[in-house]
Amino acid sequence: MDLKDFRHLMNRDCMSIGVHPCRVTAMVLKVFFPSCCSSADSGILIGRWISEQNSAVILAVVHFPFIPVQVKQYLGEVQRVTKVSVSVLGSWSNSKQEKEESLSEFLEDLGTIFCHEPWIQISKEGDSKFWSCSILQKHSKNPQEEEIILVYYDQRKVMLSHLHPPLDTAGQRAEDASKLSAIFDTVARSQVLFMTDRYDEGPIKLTHWQSDGVEASIIVELLKQASVPGCMLLTFLLSLLSGICRSRLLKFWPLSFLWSKLSTCEQLGHRLQHLQVISSNKKAQNQNQLMRKANIFVSLLIDVALGILLMSWLYRKNRIGHLADTLIPVADHVAEELQDLLQWLMGAPAGLKMNRALDQVLGRFFLYHIHLWISYIHLLSPFIEMILWYVGLSACLGLTVALCILSDIIELLTFHIYCFYVYGARLYCLKIYGLSSLWRLFRGKKWNVLRQRVDSCSYDLDQLFIGTLLFTILLFLLPTTALYYLVFTLLRLLVVIVQGLIHLLVDLIDSLPLYSLILRLCRSYRLAAGVKFRVLEQQDGKPLRLLMQINPLSYGGVVQTYRLPTYSCYPRDSWASLCKKLFLGELIYPWKHKGDKQN
Amino acid sequence: MAPGSAQGAPAAGRSGPGMDGGGPAAHIVCMVSDFFYPNMGGVESHVYQLSQCLIERGHKVLVVTHAYGHRKGVRYLTSGLKVYYLPLKVMYNQSTATTLFHSLPLLRYIFVRERVTIVHAHSSFSAMAHDALFHAKTMGLRTVFTDHSLFGFADVSSVLTNKLLTVSLCDTNHIICVSYTSKENTVLRAALDPRIVSVIPNAVDPTDFTPDPSRRDDSTITIVVVSRLVYRKGIDLLSGIIPELCQKYPELHFLVGGEGPKRIVLEEVRERYQLHDRVRLLGGLEHQDVRNVLVQGHIFLNTSLTEAFCMAIVEAASCGLQVVSTRVGGIPEVLPENLIILCEPSVKSLCDGLEKAIAQLRSGTLPSPETVHNEVKTFYTWRNVAERTEKVYDRVADEVVLPMKERLDRLMTHCGPVTGCIFAFFAVLNFLLLTFLRWMTPDSIIDVAIDATGPKGAWTKQYFFGKKRRVKEELPNS
Amino acid sequence: MAEERRFLSASGVPIALRRRQHSASCRELAVRGPRLQLRSLSAATSAVWLAAYGLFALCENSMVLSAAIFITLIGLIIYLHFVKVDQESLLVIGSLGIQVTSAYASGKESTTFIEMGQVKDVVINEAIHMQKVIYYLCILLQDPEDPQGVSEVVPLFQSSKPRLDCLIEVYKSCQEILEQRKTAP
Secondary structure (H helix, E strand, C coil): CCCCCCCCCCCHHHHHHCCCCCCCCCCEEEEEEEHHHCCCCCEEEEEEEEHHHCEEEEEEEEECCCCHHHHHHHHHHHHHHHCCCEEEEEEEEEECCCCCHHHHHHHHHHHHHCCCCCEEEEEEECCCCCCEEEEECCCCCCCCCCEEEEEEECHHHHHHCEECCCCCCCCHHHHHHCHHHHHHHHHHHCHHHHHCCCCCCCCCCEECCCCCCHHHHHHHHHHHHHHHHHHHHHHHHHHHHHHHHHCHHHHCHHHHHHHHHCHHHHHHHHHHHHHHHHHCCCCCCCHHHHHHHHHHHHHHHHHHHHHHHHHHHHCCCCHHHHHHHHHHHHHHHHHHHHHHHHHHHHCCHHHCCCCHHHHHHHHHHHHHHHHHHHHHHHHHHHHHHHHHHHHHHHHHHCHHHHHHHHHHHHHHHCHHHHHHHHHHHHHHHHHHHHHHHHHHHHCCEEEECCCCEEEECCCCHHHHHHHHHHHHHHHHHHHHHHHHHHHHHHHHHHHHHHHHHHHHHHHHHHHCCHHHHHHHHHCHHHEEEEEEEEECCCCCCCCEEEEEEEEECCHHHHHHHHCCCCCCCCCCCCHHHHHHHHHHCCCCCCHHHHHHHHC | CCHHHHHHHHHHHHCCCCCCCCCCCCCEEEEECCCCCCCCCHHHHHHHHHHHHHHHCCCEEEEEEECECCECEEEEEHHHEEEEEECCCEEECCEECCCCCCCHHHHHHHHHHCCCCEEEEECCCCHHHHHHHHHHHHHCCEEEEEECCCCCCCCHHHHHHHHHHHHHHCCCCEEEECCHHHHHHHHHHHCCCHHHEEECCCCCCCCCCCCCHHHCCCCCEEEEEECCCCHHHCHHHHHHHHHHHHHHCCCEEEEEECCCCCHHHHHHHHHHCCCCCCEEEEECCCHHHHHHHHCCCCEEEECCCCCCCCHHHHHHHHCCCEEEEECCCCHHHHCCHHHEEEECCCHHHHHHHHHHHHHHHHHCCCCCHHHHHHHHCCCCCHHHHHHHHHHHHHHHHHCCCCCHHHHHHHHHHHCCHHHHHHHHHHHHHHHHHHHHHHHHCCHHHCCCCCCCCCCCCCCCHHHHHCHHHHHHHHCCCC | CEEEEEEEECCCCEEEEEEEEEECCEEEEEEECCCCCHHHHHHHHHHHHHHHHHHHHHHCCCHHHHHHHHHHHHHHHHHHHHHCEEEEEEEEECCCEEEEEEEECCCCEEEEEEECCCEEEEEEEEEEECCEEEEEEEEEEECCCCCCCEEEEEECCCCCCECHHHHHHHHHHHHHHHHHHHHCC
């Protein structure tokens, strides 16, 4: 879809719109009304007036009878705690029967006690869905009819939900950000207001959303208290562990090199960091950090659970032994296949006629390597089962660690393929390099290192002769080397692809924000992408009624927002550059090593 | 205003002459070329300037080209010139790859929605232009082609291109060349009837190229070269001239503007003879910077090996420089003899020419830049080009487009037995594809584009003076 | 309050535009595409099954048949749930914003609400789309840094792609309400 490109369409019809006789309409006043208050008894409406948006966010209804002074005191207290300018916005009358003419006058009088501009009067008659709503403006100069929109909202959902993308700096920024976030902010910050219980015997009776799960929250509170010492212990252990890891002893050259090449170590370090994040007793500053902690916790939990499941499967029925028994023959078999392949290459592979001498030399060289390899494997074979048994224990640290160990084992067992690949690639690279520079000589050019460009240059006859001779020799030897290079590169690519798949799986487990996904599934309103409105039934003469619902974030959005960072970097080079590298004979590494190299 | 009346305007334009109370018919012209802004060059500015002048004369003009990077879709340029940047793959040298068929759906859609009456293709290097000609003929629209370049006859690539050009032009209504040499060349290459070939030279905007002698440094002599640094422009000749003249005249300076693969040749010359302070390579120039480079020099040197119409020497002469140029292609026609020194395309002849110019400069016999400018500015103007092009359009509008049968006959008799038959077969295939497209999306459900230019354009000049005034003018309408 | 008019889409399919005036500053415009035809559905299904039977006759593996049933079912679900859009509607509320809803054939609705503060304008635009040059309606979003700039373009009626006459109708309706916003202090 090529819709990104756009251009104003300055057509005649667009322009003529401006000619329309514009109706003089007044500002529209929006009243956000909590749907839980729709059956409340008559009283006064308290909430926040957002003047720049001309909208009123109603938070609760105070019932009759009350003493105005006490209401004012109460509001002052709420304002102090929540830092939201809560005030009395208007009156609410819910007349079950068609009576109480005198009440309306009384309600108007209330406006003089709690002076607020404008004074909103909402009245509901019987069970009618259509409420009448009027605005009183005493001090305004132009008493014009204002249009009113009634927007119902679910107080609980709006309070608990978090708008995405989340604002970085809370507080003053929220005011000027956007209309919706101001409303969400207002409701969320007046949480204190909702804490007062319906059955409290206070001087003021309020109707608003009531939280039911007080008992559950007590249990949560207890758990929180109990987890503090646990976390402290964990932190201590972790700091000890990371201290050991950081000790000078492990920093010497061969060891540090080895650590960086083994993906198991990387994964363990990564998990260590995660544990540190979880157990740190610093309070999460904002929603994002909180979610991050929860996500890490859940992913760690699931990882370990899967690991233990794997372990319980492995240690039953002597599966380890079977595995060890099959591993050695497989390695042997691979080596034999390679030997056959080399024999084939040393003959006339696929009917190609190779340079016999070079072919024999290369083939013998590789055959000797395989011979070395086989003897090494046989030396190792008595200990394989024991090694596997101990390695299998590491699965209790998590499935990801087990997978990383698997990847490392594959790496170690295919070390000969790696060696072959490196030899082949180096040889091939050298030839290509030589050929390209001799080709330049051939054309009377040379590479200027200082200026990074190709200059023209006049060579002597001797130089040209030698160069041409070398060029021909290299060119005719190229196919032999290229064939060896091609075969071993394909083998290497196979291993790299298998390892890559394992790492992809590890990354998936590491980075999937499981907690957020579960939250999205069960409590979709908690993660809001925005809101949506539904137009409710209309009646002439009554204000427009809208229902504000929360538009949950899509699953893709959840994953994108809360994805946990992984340690392994994917190769940044594209397919084209990979192919170019393969063609030029530069070494390609499995994905993780690539990242190490760049760091 | 009802949408119907907005759509009514182009529909009426299609109904033929006499719509504006007896005045000349307004054409709806579709310029097709691979080369257009933001690419820079002679063809590009030709298409742009011609379109602007035609819009000024009350025609509706749109430009179709291929996408340049992120610039794709529909854009509007000054005075509502609508440009379609089509998402076609670029193959080589900004020219699109062609299969002769794949561009038909989009081009047909554009021709139908804009109610195009004349398709004007530019440049024989542009594959898209040839495609558009082919499709326009299949759809029964009138076609005009402008050739901007000269070709040889000898090498294999020229033989092939000439054959294709023969096929492409044998049933085109009219062909425009930029110089008489170019006309001769084109008539020979494409085996055309010379009567349907007109010569309309290129033009320069003289107000953009005014002399400014104060910018010159009169203690030295500066030779300016502004061209793309490619083989065709004779850069190898230039690399021979520079050391020879620099040795002879110590006060001589060279100023070279332009970019290209041959830049390395000049750099090497500069390094070998240590002329870093005397030969300045400016690199690629924006069009608006060209004048500022030109006015710094005394002599303009053009070393082209082939050229249909050299705009660069007109621009240089308009800036008041003495022009030294090779005698190739249409160059001798461009400027009168007192303004130009013509040489053979060899190092020796060009050096002689330059020495003659330097001698004239030293003796002060050269005319002043102002007088040269005043003389040149009357020669070539875009308004004149547009007027002459309009006459071609008027003539073409009265002609009939060959029906399918005659077109096939023409192809087979005109282009040789093998090529003719192949392309006749392609023409039939193209027609079948068009019939299929017409069945898939009939012309009736293609929305007519809102007209931006032309006599009843939505983007009239007043729009730019502000909306307020415009609304007032619209009032009686609505 | 509600009025319905018939139009054509850019590919020649009949569509219906329904305009509903909820109040002076609240208007809903819904474009309803054609319903899923039983004919095309059965044609697609039978084509897949015939191909499967052909394969079955060739290789005599009953896996092919079960796979065909599976593919048809999955394909139908995906088509109804993610591809086939029944109705696209635009709810313009003068002081609040613009809400864009598209309802899929399976009943899934995807909604985006754009606050009025973000809306710069609603315009008709041209684009090249699938070998066609079409007009489309889009909402220009205000760039928060630059009051003149446009940060994003939200195309409307992407799946039904109405023709210009329908778009002009919608455009005028939207502009009437947007004008109110501009005249308001």
